[in-house]
Amino acid sequence: MDLVRYTLRRVLLSAFVVVGVTFLVFVVAQVVPSDPAALYAGPRPTAEQIAKARVTLDLDAPLPQRFVRFATAMGTGDFGVSYKSRRLISQDLAVYLPATLELAIFSTLLALLLGIPTGVIAAARRGSWLDRLGSLGSILSVAMPTFFFAMLLQLIFSQWLGLLPLSGRLSQQISIADPLPFVTGFNLIDALMAARPAVFLDALSHLILPALTLAAYPAGIAMRLTRSAMIEILARRHIVAARALGLSAPRILFGHALPNAVGPALTVIGLSFAYALTGAVLVEIIFAWPGLGRYVSEAILSKDFPVIAAATLVVTLCYVVMNLVIDLTQTLVDPRVALT
Amino acid sequence: MTLLDIQGLSVTIPSPAGPVQAVRRIDLNIAKGEIHGLIGESGCGKTMTGMALLGLAPAGAQVAARVFQFDGIDLAKSADALRGRRIALISQDPAAALNPVLTIGRQMDDVLRTHTLQPKADRTAAAVALLAATGLPDAAKLLKRYPHQLSGGMQQRVVIAQALATGADFLIADEPTTALDVTVGAQVLALLRQLVADRGLTVLMITHDMDVVAAVCDRATVLYAGLSVETGPASAILTRPRHPYTAALLAALPDAAPHGQRLAAIDGQVPASTKPISGCAFSPRCPAAMTLCHTVPPPARVRGDHRWACHVAEDAP
Numbered sequence: 001m002d003l004v005r006y007t008l009r010r011v012l013l014s015a016f017v018v019v020g021v022t023f024l025v026f027v028v029a030q031v032v033p034s035d036p037a038a039l040y041a042g043p044r045p046t047a048e049q050i051a052k053a054r055v056t057l058d059l060d061a062p063l064p065q066r067f068v069r070f071a072t073a074m075g076t077g078d079f080g081v082s083y084k085s086r087r088l089i090s091q092d093l094a095v096y097l098p099a100t101l102e103l104a105i106f107s108t109l110l111a112l113l114l115g116i117p118t119g120v121i122a123a124a125r126r127g128s129w130l131d132r133l134g135s136l137g138s139i140l141s142v143a144m145p146t147f148f149f150a151m152l153l154q155l156i157f158s159q160w161l162g163l164l165p166l167s168g169r170l171s172q173q174i175s176i177a178d179p180l181p182f183v184t185g186f187n188l189i190d191a192l193m194a195a196r197p198a199v200f201l202d203a204l205s206h207l208i209l210p211a212l213t214l215a216a217y218p219a220g221i222a223m224r225l226t227r228s229a230m231i232e233i234l235a236r237r238h239i240v241a242a243r244a245l246g247l248s249a250p251r252i253l254f255g256h257a258l259p260n261a262v263g264p265a266l267t268v269i270g271l272s273f274a275y276a277l278t279g280a281v282l283v284e285i286i287f288a289w290p291g292l293g294r295y296v297s298e299a300i301l302s303k304d305f306p307v308i309a310a311a312t313l314v315v316t317l318c319y320v321v322m323n324l325v326i327d328l329t330q331t332l333v334d335p336r337v338a339l340t
Numbered sequence: 341m342t343l344l345d346i347q348g349l350s351v352t353i354p355s356p357a358g359p360v361q362a363v364r365r366i367d368l369n370i371a372k373g374e375i376h377g378l379i380g381e382s383g384c385g386k387t388m389t390g391m392a393l394l395g396l397a398p399a400g401a402q403v404a405a406r407v408f409q410f411d412g413i414d415l416a417k418s419a420d421a422l423r424g425r426r427i428a429l430i431s432q433d434p435a436a437a438l439n440p441v442l443t444i445g446r447q448m449d450d451v452l453r454t455h456t457l458q459p460k461a462d463r464t465a466a467a468v469a470l471l472a473a474t475g476l477p478d479a480a481k482l483l484k485r486y487p488h489q490l491s492g493g494m495q496q497r498v499v500i501a502q503a504l505a506t507g508a509d510f511l512i513a514d515e516p517t518t519a520l521d522v523t524v525g526a527q528v529l530a531l532l533r534q535l536v537a538d539r540g541l542t543v544l545m546i547t548h549d550m551d552v553v554a555a556v557c558d559r560a561t562v563l564y565a566g567l568s569v570e571t572g573p574a575s576a577i578l579t580r581p582r583h584p585y586t587a588a589l590l591a592a593l594p595d596a597a598p599h600g601q602r603l604a605a606i607d608g609q610v611p612a613s614t615k616p617i618s619g620c621a622f623s624p625r626c627p628a629a630m631t632l633c634h635t636v637p638p639p640a641r642v643r644g645d646h647r648w649a650c651h652v653a654e655d656a657p
């Protein structure tokens with residue numbers, strides 16, 4: 001019962017956030033000093049062309065009416081056309097968003113798998129060389145600049161060992177000679193749906209290095225958070241009780257202590273997922289990854305407002321959904337969360 | 341038949357302020373089927389004695405004993421193997437002893453799964469039976485509940501059911517009723533007593549409450565500053581204490597106060613556990629202390645199955 005009420009409350013709150021952001025985006029578009037009609041009309045427009053653009057963009061209608069029209073358009077996935085390329089934004093997003101989501105989801109999973117178990121083991125073996133090694137690793141992964149880490153990975157795994165591709169989403173012999181049918185835009189999923197395991201492995205091998213680069217920071221933080229939370233929990237009375245009941249060490253660590261300790265790490269990893277959606281520009285550039293970050297950066301530089309608005313809303317939506325998933329996971333792990 | 345035989349147990353814990361003598365020298369002899377009280381003021385080493393039996397003394401602690409045997413098995417070597425198999429713990433605060441984020445069912449099942457090879461359905465049935473055996477109504481429904489949804493008394497019954505689930509025949513109950521209100525505490529004691537009778541268990545009942553000793557214990561051992569100072573049948577300890585410390589503990593009971601005048605707890609302080617003891621540990625507080633008591637350790641005295649350590653030779657029959 002608590003859980004149902006809690007879920008409803010979170011969903012409502014999320015919807016509220018999305019509507020709020022839509023409103024904000026609209027307001028910002030009104031106050032930015034550049035004239036959308038002039039931008040839309042193309043380079044060095046005449047007064048006539050601008051006037052025509054004003055009519056096309058319907059800029060003279062009253063504000064509330066324009067907001068309603070804007071919100072409905074956004075709500076139905078009609079993001080309009082880019083001022084610059086004149087392409088349909090929804091078409092661009094269909095390519096860039098899955099590429100970014102694939103990378104962000106995969107790196108989030110890596111961060112979970114790398115950060116949390118190492119934190120648990122470091123706490124269980126506090127003061128041992130394993131713990132020290134883990135601390136060193138987490139400090140390095142947090143402190144090392146992203147571009148440097150990316151290039152280091154490329155140097156080791158691509159140049160020296162030749163194990164993984166340097167950049168891109170797929171090898172050229174696949175993407176050019178024998179492309180995947182576009183279904184979801186997620187290469188891993190499309191390859192599975194087309195029953196092409198070789199392509200799946202190729203896509204996976206392209207994903208590893210950029211995902212590892214993105215995962216380094218959240219994994220390092222999650223490791224520290226898990227370690228300190230675990231140390232606190234392991235001293236609790238119910239852990240002594242579990243040991244006195246004869247439970248095995250792994251069951252106590254992962255089954256009894258971790259669910260009490262994992263909350264902060266989950267929160268940080270969830271936040272970094274949101275960051276990876278548009279903040280991963282550097283990683284996308286280094287690994288030639290056709291993602292949302294680069295798309296939006298270019299739009300910002302050319303004041304391509306409809307693209308910025310559409311990307312902002314899509315990212316907000318992804319973020320809100322991810323947050324919801326994390327919050328609900330937390331309540332499954334720790335039912336007391338739903339009571340607060 | 342003796343189940344637990346401990347002589348000269350000591351537990352020393354390193355600390356920044358020097359080694360802490362949590363247990364200095366304790367003798368404990370418990371027969372099969374007996375409920376044996378372990379009494380003493382806070383800090384006298386009751387919990388640490390129990391932890392040493394479970395092989396759960398703090399990291400770095402030194403546990404030593406002349407004799408340290410459970411059912412003929414050397415605890416110094418085998419405490420880890422016996423813990424949660426033949427020896428189980430019921431701890432003071434059931435709310436803290438249960439994991440707040442796991443259901444009762446999951447916590448019962450984790451114990452059963454550790455100790456049996458039964459399939460899941462059988463384990464669930466076993467969990468329900470054990471919970472019911474501790475007097476919990478609607479045991480099947482309880483499996484899906486979380487500890488915070490239960491009252492303190494119910495939580496303590498779950499903890500007891502977990503201890504039973506291990507199949508252990510020796511329970512260490514560390515102040516099992518302290519966190520409960522008086523009536524609920526009395527019910528839990530009655531339950532333990534009944535389980536001991538029905539299942540042939542043996543219990544080490546740690547308490548600072550003479551009423552608990554009176555209610556359920558067959559025999560008792562009195563600790564002072566990490567030393568066992570007196571041991572004997574519970575009735576003898578309660579009605580005819582031989583050691584002045586036991587006598588003082590009994591006199592400090594509110595019931596013994598004349599005309600409802602509540603006696604203060606015993607005057608003075610327990611000696612610091614970081615300092616060595618010269619003579620009798622109780623001498624700074626003992627009303628019967630003699631000069632000798634401050635320098636010479638008291639001799640062991642025996643009368644029948646009643647033993648104590650004191651310089652005063654109590655010769656009354």
Ligand SMILES: Nc1ncnc2c1ncn2[C@@H]1O[C@H](COP(=O)(O)OP(=O)(O)OP(=O)(O)O)[C@@H](O)[C@H]1O
Pocket residue numbers: 353355360361362363380381382383384385386387388389398548613
């Ligand atoms: N982990 C520890 N490190 C250092 N000293 C400890 C530790 N645990 C207990 N002690 C010390 O050991 C002594 C005995 O403690 P213990 O917990 O056995 O007392 P107790 O008789 O159970 O008291 P209480 O009635 O308060 O539970 C105390 O002086 C205590 O300060």
Ligand code: SF4
Pocket residue numbers: 583584585620621622623624626627628629630633638649650651652
């Ligand atoms: S030995 Fe002396 S100080 Fe100690 S209890 Fe006996 S009389 Fe008191």
Ligand SMILES: [Mg+2]
Pocket residue numbers: 386387388514
């Ligand atoms: Mg204690």
